[in-house]
Amino acid sequence: MNKQQLFEHIKRKRSFLCVGLDTDIRKIPSYLLTEEDPIFAFNKAIIDATADLCIAYKPNLAFYESLGVKGWIAFEKTVKYLREAYPDQFIIADAKRGDIGNTSEMYARSFFDELDIDSVTVAPYMGEDSVKPFLIYPDKWVILLALTSNKGSRDFQLTADATGERLFEKVLRKSQEWAGNEQMMYVVGATQGQAFEEIRRIVPDHFLLVPGVGAQGGSLAEVCKYGMNRHCGLIVNSSRAILYADNSERFAEAAREEATNAQQEMEQELKRLTI
Amino acid sequence: MNKQQLFEHIKRKRSFLCVGLDTDIRKIPSYLLTEEDPIFAFNKAIIDATADLCIAYKPNLAFYESLGVKGWIAFEKTVKYLREAYPDQFIIADAKRGDIGNTSEMYARSFFDELDIDSVTVAPYMGEDSVKPFLIYPDKWVILLALTSNKGSRDFQLTADATGERLFEKVLRKSQEWAGNEQMMYVVGATQGQAFEEIRRIVPDHFLLVPGVGAQGGSLAEVCKYGMNRHCGLIVNSSRAILYADNSERFAEAAREEATNAQQEMEQELKRLTI
Numbered sequence: 001m002n003k004q005q006l007f008e009h010i011k012r013k014r015s016f017l018c019v020g021l022d023t024d025i026r027k028i029p030s031y032l033l034t035e036e037d038p039i040f041a042f043n044k045a046i047i048d049a050t051a052d053l054c055i056a057y058k059p060n061l062a063f064y065e066s067l068g069v070k071g072w073i074a075f076e077k078t079v080k081y082l083r084e085a086y087p088d089q090f091i092i093a094d095a096k097r098g099d100i101g102n103t104s105e106m107y108a109r110s111f112f113d114e115l116d117i118d119s120v121t122v123a124p125y126m127g128e129d130s131v132k133p134f135l136i137y138p139d140k141w142v143i144l145l146a147l148t149s150n151k152g153s154r155d156f157q158l159t160a161d162a163t164g165e166r167l168f169e170k171v172l173r174k175s176q177e178w179a180g181n182e183q184m185m186y187v188v189g190a191t192q193g194q195a196f197e198e199i200r201r202i203v204p205d206h207f208l209l210v211p212g213v214g215a216q217g218g219s220l221a222e223v224c225k226y227g228m229n230r231h232c233g234l235i236v237n238s239s240r241a242i243l244y245a246d247n248s249e250r251f252a253e254a255a256r257e258e259a260t261n262a263q264q265e266m267e268q269e270l271k272r273l274t275i
Numbered sequence: 276m277n278k279q280q281l282f283e284h285i286k287r288k289r290s291f292l293c294v295g296l297d298t299d300i301r302k303i304p305s306y307l308l309t310e311e312d313p314i315f316a317f318n319k320a321i322i323d324a325t326a327d328l329c330i331a332y333k334p335n336l337a338f339y340e341s342l343g344v345k346g347w348i349a350f351e352k353t354v355k356y357l358r359e360a361y362p363d364q365f366i367i368a369d370a371k372r373g374d375i376g377n378t379s380e381m382y383a384r385s386f387f388d389e390l391d392i393d394s395v396t397v398a399p400y401m402g403e404d405s406v407k408p409f410l411i412y413p414d415k416w417v418i419l420l421a422l423t424s425n426k427g428s429r430d431f432q433l434t435a436d437a438t439g440e441r442l443f444e445k446v447l448r449k450s451q452e453w454a455g456n457e458q459m460m461y462v463v464g465a466t467q468g469q470a471f472e473e474i475r476r477i478v479p480d481h482f483l484l485v486p487g488v489g490a491q492g493g494s495l496a497e498v499c500k501y502g503m504n505r506h507c508g509l510i511v512n513s514s515r516a517i518l519y520a521d522n523s524e525r526f527a528e529a530a531r532e533e534a535t536n537a538q539q540e541m542e543q544e545l546k547r548l549t550i
C-alpha cells in the first residue's frame with residue numbers, strides 16, 4: 001500500500017485507528033480456550049467487530065512467539081485472514097527487528113515476501129545497513145523507532161550530542177538519507193506530548209505510528225494537536241483498551257464500542273483537515 | 276548457567292568458540308532438501324561435528340522466522356536437541372529483541388521459560404524497562420547490543436554527548452545499574468579492534484559476545500589482545516565460515532576442520548591466562 005492509498009483509506013473510514021493485536025492467552029475470555037486455535041478465534045472476532053472502524057492492524061510478534069509454533073500458526077492465520085477478508089487494511093508486524101544486513105534481509109523476506117505484510121517496526125540502533133534490506137520492497141514500509149512511549153525512552157533516546165541534537169532527532173534526520181516519506185514512518189509514543197511539535201519540524205510529511213494512547217496514558221487530543229499534518233500523518237494504535245474491554249462472551253461487542261469511541265474522536269479531529 | 280559454570284566450561288573445552296546457527300535453506304547442501312526437516316538435519320550434523328570444540332551455539336532467529344511455522348519447528352527442535360544431547364552448551368537466542376515492558380516480558384517467557392535457553396540478545400534503544408523483564412530469571416542472561424560489527428554501527432553508536440561519552444559507552448555504563456556481570460553480557464563486534472580496550476575500562480569483568488570474526492573480517496588475535504580478561508570474558512562467534520565451509524556431503528567434516536582451527540587458536544590464547 002502506498003502513501004496516497006493509505007490517506008484515501010483514512011478519508012474513507014474517517015479514522016486513523018490501528019488495533020494492536022497483542023493477544024495474550026491469559027487475558028482472552030476463558031470459554032475460547034476450548035477452541036482449536038483460541039488466539040486466532042479471538043483475533044478473528046476482534047477483527048470482524050472493528051474492521052469498519054480502523055485502518056490498520058498491528059499484531060505484536062512477542063505475543064505469538066511466546067506460544068512457540070502454535071503462536072506462529074495463529075499469527076500467520078491472522079495475517080491471511082486479514083488479507084482475504086479485509087484486503088484494504090494496512091498490516092503492521094510489530095517486531096522491532098534490526099540486525100546486520102544478511103539477517104535483516106531474512107526478516108524482510110519473512111514479513112514482506114512470505115506473508116505480504118505492509119510494514120514492520122525496526123529498531124535503529126545498528127544503523128543504515130540494518131534498515132536498508134527492508135527498503136527494497138516497493139510499497140512496503142519501515143516503521144523506525146524514534147521516540148517511544150515507555151519510561152526507558154529517556155535512557156538513551158533523549159541524550160543530546162555536542163550540538164544539542166538528541167538521539168531520536170538524529171535517528172529522524174539520518175534515516176531520511178535512507179528513504180523518504182513514501183517508505184518510512186516513525187514510532188512516536190503518545191505519551192511524548194509536545195515532542196510531536198519538534199518532531200514535525202524534522203519530519204513534516206511522514207506518517208507517525210503512535211502507540212501509548214489508553215493503557216499507557218497518552219492523550220489522543222494532544223497527539224492530534226501537535227502531531228497531525230495535512231495528510232493526517234498519524235496512525236494511532238490502541239491495543240489493550242480495545243482487546244480487553246470486556247472479558248465475557250460479549251468481548252467483541254465491547255471491543256467494538258471502544259473502537260467506535262476512538263473512531264468518533266478521530267472523525268472530529270479529521271474535520272480540521274480540508275479533506 | 277552461571278558465570279562460574281561458563282568459565283569452567285571454557286577451561287574444560289579449552290575454547291571460547293560459539294557456533295552461530297545462521298542456517299539458510301538456500302546455502303545448505305542440496306541433498307539435505309529431501310529430508311523431512313532439512314534445517315534441523317543440517318543443524319544436528321553441524322552440532323554433532325563441533326560440540327566438543329565449542330562452548331555455545333547461537334541460533335539466529337531471523338533465519339528460522341523467514342521460513343514461518345516450519346522454521347519455528349526447526350528452531351525448537353534444535354534447542355531441544357542441544358539441551359538433551361549436550362546439556363553443558365550455552366545457548367544464545369540471537370533475537371535482538373527489546374520492547375515495552377509487557378512485551379519484553381512475553382519474549383522473556385518465550386525464550387527462558389518455554390525453551391530453557393540461556394541467553395537472549397537485546398537491543399538497548401528503548402531503555403531500562405525494555406531490558407528488565409529479561410533479568411528476573413536466575414542464571415539466565417541478557418546480551419545487550421553495545422558496539423556492533425556492521426558498518427551502520429557508526430550511525431548512532433559512536434555519537435558522543437556533550438561530555439564526550441559515546442552512545443555505546445552510555446549503554447555500557449547505564450545498563451550496569453540494571454544488572455551486574457552475573458546476568459549481563461555485551462555484544463561487541465570483532466571488527467571494532469582497539470575499541471575493546473576502551474570497553475574493558477568500563478566493563479572489565481563482563482563477558483562479551485563477539486561476532487564478526489571470519490566472514491565479516493574481524494581478527495581473533497586482535498580481539499583477544501584487547502578484549503580478554505582474567506576469566507577469559509569472551510565468547511567469540513563464527514557462523515558462515517563454519518556452517519558453509521563446504522557444500523558437499525562432507526559439509527560437517529569441513530565444519531569440524533574450521534571449528535578445530537578456531538579452537539586451536541583459542542587454546543593458545545587461553546594459555547596466556549593462568550588457569
